[in-house]
Structure formats: structure tokens, C-alpha cells
Amino acid sequence: MAIDELEYILEMWPLSDNTEDHLSSHHLLLQDRVRNETFRRAIRQVVRPGDLVLDIGAGTGILSAFALQAGARHVYLVESTDIISCAGKILKCSGWGRRATLLRAEAEKIRYVGRKVDVILIELIGSFGIDENILDVLVPVRDRALREGGSIIPRRLRLMAAPISHSGLERAMRVYHERRHGADLSPLAPLAHNNIYLFSFRTARFLAQPQKLIELDLVTCRQNRLDKRLDFEIERHGRLLGIVGWFEADLCEGISLSNHPHTNRTHWDQVMFPVGEPIPVCPGDAVSFRFRYSAAGAGDVWAWSGVVTTSDCRRVYRHSSQRRFPLRRVRTSTQLRIG
Numbered sequence: 001m002a003i004d005e006l007e008y009i010l011e012m013w014p015l016s017d018n019t020e021d022h023l024s025s026h027h028l029l030l031q032d033r034v035r036n037e038t039f040r041r042a043i044r045q046v047v048r049p050g051d052l053v054l055d056i057g058a059g060t061g062i063l064s065a066f067a068l069q070a071g072a073r074h075v076y077l078v079e080s081t082d083i084i085s086c087a088g089k090i091l092k093c094s095g096w097g098r099r100a101t102l103l104r105a106e107a108e109k110i111r112y113v114g115r116k117v118d119v120i121l122i123e124l125i126g127s128f129g130i131d132e133n134i135l136d137v138l139v140p141v142r143d144r145a146l147r148e149g150g151s152i153i154p155r156r157l158r159l160m161a162a163p164i165s166h167s168g169l170e171r172a173m174r175v176y177h178e179r180r181h182g183a184d185l186s187p188l189a190p191l192a193h194n195n196i197y198l199f200s201f202r203t204a205r206f207l208a209q210p211q212k213l214i215e216l217d218l219v220t221c222r223q224n225r226l227d228k229r230l231d232f233e234i235e236r237h238g239r240l241l242g243i244v245g246w247f248e249a250d251l252c253e254g255i256s257l258s259n260h261p262h263t264n265r266t267h268w269d270q271v272m273f274p275v276g277e278p279i280p281v282c283p284g285d286a287v288s289f290r291f292r293y294s295a296a297g298a299g300d301v302w303a304w305s306g307v308v309t310t311s312d313c314r315r316v317y318r319h320s321s322q323r324r325f326p327l328r329r330v331r332t333s334t335q336l337r338i339g
């Protein structure tokens, strides 16, 4: 195996408080050949010679480099962390220093004056598409800085979902129902169920056909609140653990990127919304899944709920990031009386 085919995770000692400044997260992105080549092809297809391009969340500037290669007249990089200084050096060393302007800022909080850009690049794509806050950041910037008829890469984002079983994760979660080392760990179970799991679901079994939960056209969408329900019909026997979620991103017409759990070749994992205790299901059983999301600007809420109906039971599940700590409060004090 060639060295660059190996997956290295570089754990770095934090030298500053801002974890995004660490090279390790950008290392992962720069090493993701599928992501990078797909963006590069899309940028080559969309960016025209002479275009002005705005790169939101520019990181190391790799997407701007692709835009410059495609003939962009000038690229404007906005990045909220110190990694922007590396982007500046990379573009300068590559001979594009004069065609790039860099700003360290939160892109949605600045004024855009002068001309509008032809293309916006934004790779704030989380494992479930929206979980890196793309809606809160993109919508205000797009409205202020993109010219009429301009392009955004990615153009569309679809959030996909499917009910799954996963014996390995189920086994791992059983720790919350057991006595371990003489201690009863079951008080952790409500927290464990009221959690979104970020994990590689490569070996998960789909219990029903995947469905599209939401499709967002990033050129026109306005909403930073999502609320959608899906109804699944179970197609095979298994133990329902939860609903797995992933994204499909149309970067432009004909060029897409996805972290579908079974075909994923990117660095992104998937997310899983547990139904609670795993439930044995059979073909013909029904699972509903209601998903609600408010972006950080609207209060940052993740909520999922639904009903599982089998021949033996009807179980309702309801979870939300607003119920992060469903356990009884522990008294706080500045004094501890001993004895």
C-alpha cells in the first residue's frame, strides 16, 4: 500500500485554546482525496475565467486554490481561525498571492461592500449536512455578497435517513444497563439514549429503504428551522437501534458527494438518532421519525421523536438536545461538610 493511501490521524498537542486552529482537522480534510477531487471538478465546471469568488470558512485555502486554477480573477477568503494565515502563505508560495484577499472573521458577521461575487464556495458540511452550521452562516452572506444568478458550491444538500440495526454499537451501549466493577451504571441510560452518535455505520444493516428527509437548495433556501417526518415500513428482521443520517451534496449539476454509510470513501462519519432501548422488528412493522432542528442563531435545538409499531408493542420515543440532562439535579455549594 502506498504511504498516502494509509489513513493517518495526527493527534496534536493543543498549543492554543482554539481547537479549530489545530492542524489535525485540516490534515484530515487535505487527505480526503474523494472530497478534494470532487470539489475540484465542480469548481472547474462552475468557475469561469475572470470570476470573483468568495470562499467561506476557507481553512487552508484549498478550495480557493482550485478556483484560481479554474481562472478566477480574484478569491476572497474568510476564515474564523488562525489557520487563515497558513492559507495566505500557501497561496503566496503557489504564486497566487496577488489574486487573493484574506480576512480572519466570522463570515456572517461582516459587511460586504463593493462588487458582488460570481461564486461562493462553502464546505461547512457536517456528517449530517447541516451540523457545522452551514445555514446560519451561508444565508446572510449569500444575500449580501452573491450577485443575481451567481453560483454556490455546494448547490443542494439532501439529508438522508434509514432505520438500522448495529450489533457492535448495541453491545457497546449495553454498558449503560449493567453493573460494572460493582457499580450500577443504569442511571446513564437516559443520557445515552438522548444523544446523537457520530460513528462509522459502515457495518449497519438498513431495516427499511433509506428516504430523503430534507432537500435544501442553498441558492434559495431561507429557513434555519427544519421540521420533517418520515414513515418507514420495516423490510427485514432485526433489532432497531435508531435512525442513521447522512448527506448527499450536489456540488453542481452532475457532480455529487455523499457519506452514505455503505459506499462512503470520505473522512465523514454518519450520525445516529437512537430510538431508546433497541426494539425487535419484523417485515411490515412501522417506524415514524420526526426530525426538528433550529440552527444556532435560532436557538440550536436538535430533536427527534416517533413511534415504533410492531405486532407486540407500540413504543413512543422522544429526545431532544433541550433535555440534555434528564437526571435529578445535584446540589451545588461552595462548602462540603464532612463527618
Ligand SMILES: C[S@@+](CC[C@H](N)C(=O)[O-])C[C@H]1O[C@@H](n2cnc3c(N)ncnc32)[C@H](O)[C@@H]1O
Pocket: 020, 029, 030, 056, 057, 058, 059, 060, 061, 062, 063, 078, 079, 080, 081, 083, 105, 106, 107, 108, 123, 124, 125, 137
Ligand atoms: C470543514 S472546514 C473547511 C476548510 C476548507 N474550506 C476546506 O475545504 O478544506 C470549515 C472551516 O470553516 C471555518 N469556519 C467555521 N465557521 C465559520 C464562520 N462562521 N466564518 C468563517 N469561518 C468559519 C472553520 O474554522 C474551518 O476552518
